[in-house]
Amino acid sequence: MVNTYLSYQLITRDLAKSIDRVEAQPGVQRDTAYYLANIGKVKSIDDFLKDDRLYRYAMKAHGLEAMSYAKAFIKKALTEGVSDPNSFANKLTDKRYAEFVKSFNFAAMGEMTTVYTKAQHEAVSNYLNQVSLEGGNPQSKAVQDESNYYLANISKVKSIDEFMANDRLYAFAMKAYGIESSIDNKEMMRKVLEGGIRDPNSFANSMIDRKYATFAAAFDFEANGENATTYNPAQQPAVAKYMRQTLEEDAGVQNEGVRLALYFERKAPGINNFYDILADPALAKVVRTALGLPDSFAASDIDRQAKLFDEKLNIDDFTDPEKLGKFLTRFTSLWEVSNSTSSQPSIAILYQPVELGISTNTLLAIQQMKR
The missing domain is CATH 1.10.3700.10 (AGR C 984p-like)
Known part of the structure; x- marks a missing residue:
């Protein structure tokens, strides 16, 4: 099996071609064709949630596939929108929900949501x-x-x-x-x-x-x-997100480290401080691995973790493509040392909070809705 570093490099060396290979998958083609042919017909939140095929495609595109079952939860997020800083989606720690609502902003756009440009x-x-x-x-x-x-x-x-x-x-x-x-x-x-x-x-x-x-x-x-003149976040941008999400998931089937590296690369431009990293277990795992820190360090005081990260890394490096590349080279190399690709990849991180799973406060919110 190709090692973590080389696998990551093979994918990112020509990312467009890697995405093209995802798009060429028959199942992906069918689901995407259906999505693009029908999303513009959706006029309400109820329409959206009733078409399970459209809904699941959109959820996967935003990394929320594991939450597809929680339709009451998602409906609440969509109904309240994101205009109010105190809306349901905006108050969730996991910011994917606010991003999802921005893409399908029925609260602001009404029946024009999926066609408005x-x-x-x-x-x-x-x-x-x-x-x-x-x-x-x-x-x-x-x-x-x-x-x-x-x-x-x-x-x-x-x-x-x-x-x-x-x-x-x-x-x-x-x-x-x-x-x-x-x-x-x-x-x-x-x-x-x-x-x-x-x-x-x-x-x-x-x-x-x-x-x-x-x-x-x-x-x-x-x-x-x-x-530019046809841009609607519910249409082509959602498809682009779906392709990237599928690329990362496919890579993760073979090697969890490659998926984590691809994920970190995608999220890096939006990282503003080390607390952003610590709020996302997948990002934090990448940083701990790159710094040679044990997983047990995650149980340390959060301020102590942030302080150590700040001492070892420059947060601005994550917005510099060359420096980010060097950081991820270090991560993939050290991941390979600790996680031989010849063994079965662990999927535990996929079920941790935030992007690669369900956040703790999301689960609490669902439980409260059931009461």
Whole structure:
């Protein structure tokens, strides 16, 4: 059997091809085709929960497959949404639930949840509002013609170049976001779109007028590429998450260490401090292994654990691809020393709290709901 380090390298050396192999699996193809053909028809939480095939696909995509049985629990999370910081999902320690609710945000979007896109629906709504603010008639034939043209064509746009080359679409979008005064400054608008909004120091985020950042968020080519004008978190992003989740699970069947490494790599950009790591047993196990610490160290005082991690590691290294790569090389090498791949891989970590299992406070919440 190929060792942990080499297995991990073979997968990550060309991650796109690894994902392609997952997508080519007949079962995955069937489930994905069904999901994409039907998720847009879902208009309510009840619709969503009734279609077990759609629901389970979505749950797996967010790493929540083990909780698929708890529909009352999930319904409560979906019903309360995430707008309120004190909502059910937001109060759970396991942040996957809040991420799931953001993807299927029925509380905020209602029946438009699975089809709503900023580049389409938000833009048209904003355009009609702008017409009203200017004293025009949103119901006039001219306005309706422009809206219909926009909706019929914006989804065909796959790049910034295509967007800016179609003056009619581009002008509609600029007016929709109240920045039509900059319509002729295409050099600046290209910087707005190319920089996106993920980087807090991006061009759009650095501008005093926040309308430009809002525009960049609606037409987020930087983050979503050719899917920018059709982006809906319940559709293609959910499929992408499903593929990654399946890739990690498949790797874990052969070698738990590879799954842990892939998982850490995926979660690393969102790690803000060592308490984030300690809140997730899978992440913590990776760090303990990389530092040569025994599993018994997990029973130590949490502040002591965080202090030791801070002394041994630089949290910023996890957002640096090169340094993260070196860290995971160390992890996979030390994992191999402690866990021979010739033996049957342990699956205990898969049933620990957070991403690779069910968190303690989630279980408590379920028990309380049963009372």
